[in-house]
Amino acid sequence: MNSAQQKKFLEAFIEIIRKTSCELPKDVTDLLKKGLGDEESGSNAKYALEIVDKNITLAKQKSQPICQDTGSILVYVHYPMRLDAEGLAKVIRKAVVTATKKGYLRQNSVDSITGKNSGTNVGPGSPALHLEPWKKDYLDVRVILKGGGCENMGVQYSLPDSRIGAGRDIAGIKKCILDAVHNAQGKGCGPGILGVAIGGDRGSSYMESKVQLLRKMTDKNPDPVLAEIEESCTEAANQLGIGPMGFGGKTTLMGIKAGALNRLPASYFVSVSYMCWAFRRQGAVLSGKGDIKKWLY
Amino acid sequence: MIRLDVPFTEEKIRSLKVGDMVEIHGTIFTGRDSVHKWLYEGNQPPVSLKDGMIYHCGPVLIKEKGKWVVKAAGPTTSIREEPYQATIIEQHQLRAVIGKGGMGEKTRQACQKHGCVYLHAIGGAAQVLAESIKEVENVYEYDRFGSPEAIWQFRVEGFPVVVTMDAHGNSLHKEVEAASAVKVKELFEQITAAKQ
Ligand code: SF4
Numbered sequence: 001m002n003s004a005q006q007k008k009f010l011e012a013f014i015e016i017i018r019k020t021s022c023e024l025p026k027d028v029t030d031l032l033k034k035g036l037g038d039e040e041s042g043s044n045a046k047y048a049l050e051i052v053d054k055n056i057t058l059a060k061q062k063s064q065p066i067c068q069d070t071g072s073i074l075v076y077v078h079y080p081m082r083l084d085a086e087g088l089a090k091v092i093r094k095a096v097v098t099a100t101k102k103g104y105l106r107q108n109s110v111d112s113i114t115g116k117n118s119g120t121n122v123g124p125g126s127p128a129l130h131l132e133p134w135k136k137d138y139l140d141v142r143v144i145l146k147g148g149g150c151e152n153m154g155v156q157y158s159l160p161d162s163r164i165g166a167g168r169d170i171a172g173i174k175k176c177i178l179d180a181v182h183n184a185q186g187k188g189c190g191p192g193i194l195g196v197a198i199g200g201d202r203g204s205s206y207m208e209s210k211v212q213l214l215r216k217m218t219d220k221n222p223d224p225v226l227a228e229i230e231e232s233c234t235e236a237a238n239q240l241g242i243g244p245m246g247f248g249g250k251t252t253l254m255g256i257k258a259g260a261l262n263r264l265p266a267s268y269f270v271s272v273s274y275m276c277w278a279f280r281r282q283g284a285v286l287s288g289k290g291d292i293k294k295w296l297y
Numbered sequence: 298m299i300r301l302d303v304p305f306t307e308e309k310i311r312s313l314k315v316g317d318m319v320e321i322h323g324t325i326f327t328g329r330d331s332v333h334k335w336l337y338e339g340n341q342p343p344v345s346l347k348d349g350m351i352y353h354c355g356p357v358l359i360k361e362k363g364k365w366v367v368k369a370a371g372p373t374t375s376i377r378e379e380p381y382q383a384t385i386i387e388q389h390q391l392r393a394v395i396g397k398g399g400m401g402e403k404t405r406q407a408c409q410k411h412g413c414v415y416l417h418a419i420g421g422a423a424q425v426l427a428e429s430i431k432e433v434e435n436v437y438e439y440d441r442f443g444s445p446e447a448i449w450q451f452r453v454e455g456f457p458v459v460v461t462m463d464a465h466g467n468s469l470h471k472e473v474e475a476a477s478a479v480k481v482k483e484l485f486e487q488i489t490a491a492k493q
Contacts, residue, residue, distance in 0.1 A: 044316055044318065044459050044469075047318050047457070047459065048419050048459070051419040051422050051425050051457055052419060052421070052422060054422075054425050055419075055421070055422040055423070055424050055425045058424040058425060058428065059423075059424045062424065064368065064369065064423075064424055065368075065369055065423060065424075066421065066423065066424070067369075067371055067420075067421040067422075067423050068355075068356070068357050068368075068369030068370065068371050068423040069371075069421075103357075103359070103368060106357060106369075147421070149374055149397075149398075149420065152374075164485070165485065165489070169492070171488045171489060171491070171492045174488050175485055175488060178481055178484055178485070179481065182477055182478065182481045185470070185473065185474055185477070186397075186398065186399070186420075186470075186473075187374065187376075187398045187399075189397070189420035189421045236484050239480055239484065240477040240480050240481065240484075241473065241476055241477055241480060242473055242477050243473070245397070245417060245419060245420060245459075246398075246399070246469075246470060246473055247417070247459060247461070247469065247473070248469070248472075248473050248476075276420070276421060277421060278421040
């Protein structure tokens with residue numbers, strides 16, 4: 001990558017990060033609006049969602065972070081094979097440093113041993129880059145910012161699980177999902193969205209649960225079994241009455257996105273990633289030269 | 298909507314109940330992990346907290362033309378302060394704690410005994426909350442704890458919260474948790490039954 005090209009890509013990545021931190025995607029705001037309509041007037045739940053709604057508008061207007069916890073930075077990129085991946089990774093890290101300086105990202109990356117904050121959001125594991133080459137001549141870039149409060153509500157089950165009476169079957173998977181929602185209560189800044197992975201090893205399973213969060217809230221799972229799990233568990237979770245912020249109410253969960261990986265005969269993991277209402281996810285198609293061609297959400 | 302003006306009286310605080318929606322006006326102090334541990338260890342706060350409130354918040358501020366400006370100021374998870382909070386409520390005669398996610402048994406009891414409430418701010422609503430902070434009046438222990446952990450003194454207007462633990466021993470968190478536990482059990486039974 002020559003320096004002119006680098007500059008182009010840098011600008012594009014900074015803009016994608018800015019938009020992710022300051023603007024929620026429409027598929028998510030639509031669900032929050034629906035929740036607002038469903039809750040009873042005068043209730044704590046409605047009050048919470050009204051403030052959330054105001055906050056989203058304000059953040060967009062002011063081009064400021066929706067939430068002060070700008071979270072883990074998850075970046076998923078498909079890029080044309082001829083592009084130099086190392087150069088691309090470098091540009092993305094630089095974009096993170098600049099976005100932090102501009103205040104789109106909080107200084108959020110701490111050395112686990114020394115406790116020292118890198119101040120730039122760059123360090124081992126941050127940002128989390130997932131780069132994959134493909135044969136197309138454009139780039140598909142997607143970013144998720146996932147806050148700590150909701151990440152702490154993530155959980156991995158190893159089936160069978162006798163505590164909740166979950167076996168290695170669909171019924172067992174459903175119990176895991178509902179147990180995770182119940183455990184989270186309002187602590188993950190609900191109403192939440194779940195990314196769920198069934199199978200894999202412990203690592204790939206959690207990873208897949210986050211990849212599921214890249215799907216649009218409005219899509220339908222092409223696998224009918226998974227689609228049924230997503231729909232029935234969302235409906236069941238909303239019967240729990242936990243509500244926004246755990247204040248009680250109808251809107252506990254806005255949706256579930258579930259995927260399945262093959263597993264070893266000996267293992268059966270169900271991994272749940274809880275995403276807060278501040279579901280900051282954006283994406284763009286970039287030309288091979290680094291121009292933003294289209295927003296994806 | 299109930300309006301609360303700082304400083305509070307015990308009577309006013311005792312009149313609040315779980316589920317009340319409240320707007321705070323007046324001076325509040327931030328304090329998170331380091332401050333709580335430090336006070337718990339017996340250090341005297343640089344400013345009196347009596348009849349006041351502590352906000353679990355690590356704000357983002359920048360200095361513009363020599364003045365502090367709040368960029369984001371949402372609540373942080375309160376339960377981390379559970380080991381310290383009850384003692385601090387008692388020793389410093391706090392009337393309210395603001396945060397998110399609720400607190401545990403010890404704090405609930407301290408609220409009841411000493412006339413204090415837990416006020417739940419809206420997690421993630423960084424911009425709305427920052428807007429209601431009208432002035433940064435002071436900052437204490439900045440050098441000791443650094444910016445997000447320092448004790449910031451804010452003047453707020455219409456800062457929106459919900460009472461989720463009152464001074465009568467009630468906790469909305471406990472209630473919602475218990476009710477949802479019953480429902481989960483029911484749903485589990487339905488799922489198991491559908492399998493057979
Ligand atoms: S869980 Fe989400 S909304 Fe809540 S504080 Fe963390 S990032 Fe913000």
